[in-house]
Amino acid sequence: MTGVKDHVALITGGAQGIGAGIAARFAADGAKVGVLDLNKDAAQATVDQITGIGGTAIALSADVSQRDQVQAAVDELVGEYGSLSILVNNAGVLRDNLLFKMTDDDWTMVMDVHLRGAFLCSQIAQKHMVAQKYGRIISMSSTSARGNRGQINYSTAKAGLQGLTKTLAIELGPFGITANAIAPGFIETAMTKATAERIGTTIEQMREGAAAALPVRRGGVPADIANTAAFFAGEEAGYVTGQVIYVDGGSGLH
Structure with missing residues (x-):
C-alpha cells in the first residue's frame, strides 16, 4: 500500500497534541512533514522527535489567520x-x-x-494540489459541532469546518483532491487538560468520566485521530470525499 509515503504534508498546530500525533504518524509512514505552529520552538521540538527516529520533517512558524x-x-515547505x-x-x-x-x-x-485559518491554508495549498492533479485536505472538526455548553464560539467554528470540508470536496474533486473532516470526541491533550482545569476538575477525573459514558469504555488519545487522518491522507482513499468521521468512542450513539 502506498499510503502517504513520499508525499509532502503540512500539519497546522502540529507542535503538540493531535497535531503532533498526526505529524509523527505521517512521518513514520514515509511522508515528508511540515510541522507548523505559532510557536516555532515547540514545532522544532516535535521535529526533533520525528527526525530522531528517522523521519523527515521541518519546523515552520505562522499565525494561520494571517495570509x-x-x-x-x-x-x-x-x-x-x-x-x-x-x-x-x-x-x-479555546476561548470558552x-x-x-x-x-x-x-x-x-x-x-x-x-x-479563517483553514480557509487560508486550504486556498494557498490547493494551488499546488491543482497543479499536480492530486491532493488531500483534512480538517479537524469536533463533537462540539453538535453543540456544547460554554463553547458557542468553538462549536460554531467546528460546525463551520464541516461546511468548509463539503464545499472543498465539491470544488476540488475534479482536480484529484479530496477533502474530509475528523470530529474527535474526548482526546487527552494539553488543551483538554486546560479545559478540565477551567471547569474545576482534573484530567484524570475527566478521562474516567468520559470512559464510563462511552461504549468503548476508554478515553481517546492523539494516535486514535492520527490513525483516521492516515486513512484520509492515503492514496487509497481517493474515492472518499466530503465526509465527516466522528472519532469519539461511540458518544453519538446515546
Whole structure:
C-alpha cells in the first residue's frame, strides 16, 4: 500500500497534541512533514522527535489567520521538499465561556484561527494540489459541532469546518483532491487538560468520566485521530470525499 509515503504534508498546530500525533504518524509512514505552529520552538521540538527516529520533517512558524505568514510557510515547505499534497487543518484555540460572558475578542479569536485559518491554508495549498492533479485536505472538526455548553464560539467554528470540508470536496474533486473532516470526541491533550482545569476538575477525573459514558469504555488519545487522518491522507482513499468521521468512542450513539 502506498499510503502517504513520499508525499509532502503540512500539519497546522502540529507542535503538540493531535497535531503532533498526526505529524509523527505521517512521518513514520514515509511522508515528508511540515510541522507548523505559532510557536516555532515547540514545532522544532516535535521535529526533533520525528527526525530522531528517522523521519523527515521541518519546523515552520505562522499565525494561520494571517495570509502572508501562511503563504511564507507554504513557500518554505515547497522550497524544501518540492511539493505539497496533504494538508491537515488542525490549528485551534479555546476561548470558552457562557454566551452572556463571551467577549467579542473570544468570538473573533476562535473564528480567526479555526475558520479563517483553514480557509487560508486550504486556498494557498490547493494551488499546488491543482497543479499536480492530486491532493488531500483534512480538517479537524469536533463533537462540539453538535453543540456544547460554554463553547458557542468553538462549536460554531467546528460546525463551520464541516461546511468548509463539503464545499472543498465539491470544488476540488475534479482536480484529484479530496477533502474530509475528523470530529474527535474526548482526546487527552494539553488543551483538554486546560479545559478540565477551567471547569474545576482534573484530567484524570475527566478521562474516567468520559470512559464510563462511552461504549468503548476508554478515553481517546492523539494516535486514535492520527490513525483516521492516515486513512484520509492515503492514496487509497481517493474515492472518499466530503465526509465527516466522528472519532469519539461511540458518544453519538446515546
